Amino acid sequence: MTVWDRPEPPNAPVPLDRERIIAAAVALADEGGLEAVSVRKVAARLNAGPMRLYGYISAKDDLFDLMVDEVNAEILPGEQSGDWRETLRVLAHRTRQAALRHEWLADLLGGRPTLGPHGLAVTEAKLAALDGLADIDTVMRAAETVGAYVTGAIRREIANLRAERATGLSKRDWQRDFGPHVTRMLATGRFPSLAKAVHDGTDMDAAESFATGLDWVLDAIAAKLTRPPV
Template sequence: MTAPQEPILVWERPEPPSRPAPSPLSRERIVRAAIDLADRDGLDAVSLRKVAAALDAGPMRLYGYLSTKEELLDLMVDEVYGEIVPSGPAGDDWRVVLGDLSRRTRQAALRHEWFADLLGSRPRLGPNALAFLEASLACMGEAPVGTVMRVVGTVNAYVLGAVRREITELRAERATGMNEQEWQIASGPYLTRMLATGRYPALARVIEGEDANPDFEEGLDCVLDGVAPLVSGGR
């Protein structure tokens, strides 16, 4: 019985020979056009047909460079990871490196809002995504593997949640035409009446606090402080 043939992933699949006419194509041009579409009109606007139209090419020509829309999304995500990974050595101070990667991830997601929608699913295996993972893990030095995975996983989970919340708020602001302050003013009277019932004392205490809405940096510091004992204790 013949063993099943190992699939060749898009990262190792050669591109077709370049043709100057009617429109030159490459994976790089295809991915760039798809990212431009997603940045402008959202992820739902990305299809092989629309990308081909943006490149003045027939849709069937794109299948020489990728097989499915899922492969196109993988290539797009990896292109953004290329914006996140520093060009020089990441360093070996785990707190500095993980903090820098977290900030760079947030900045990239705010430039490409669709990026956050594609994070947190199956592992990304493109070269830039692997470089991101390598930098995240390498800065932990010789810490036990269990510690490394808990620390990196916790920090990444915070970044993903914080970025998705921030992007959701931006999208809501565009959809409603109200920024956060305007929304708070509009909903304030209702919330005041509900808190006056006395049924939500913990919520009232938080809302009335001076720092009821910590920003990304404050939250990141809390997470890094929280995992620090794991690193120093080697657990």
């Protein structure tokens, strides 16, 4: 039985309910990451005994599932475009924005799909945007490809943000401190392609990089969708 199919306890003492449990868990994760979330810690946040929470959830994984579904409600836009590219683009950018608000989301992306109502609605929006443009297998692979890009890009960005906080070094600070080493290594001539990228490449911020990569993925999917069947 999933946590969404689990009925709330009859005659549950007010004011404890599933919505308050989710809100407390999300707040703890926003403050301290997933390691700050446990049934006991959520119960303490609500001034309740841990056993009371087990009437609503069966394990910490249930909390994670509920938290991800709660954030999926932030990802789904109120209105959706009739253009498949715009729909997928909006969903991708809203996912990134949600992950920047809730960094712990990056740690839970890419696993088994969430089966909560909001997660299913996000998946439905992706598939519906592509519906009728190709056979269902191609549609599913296209949605998975966009999802894989979004997950990877978000995880990298969040990892960089965490590294900056852990070391106290901004990207510019890191480049300054390690620049001499990189310069010496490039001067050996062993890495000509890397040297060209370092010296001639355009430096993009995270938002620009995400948007550019996403457009390339969507371009590739568009080419696949318009290619005549073999």
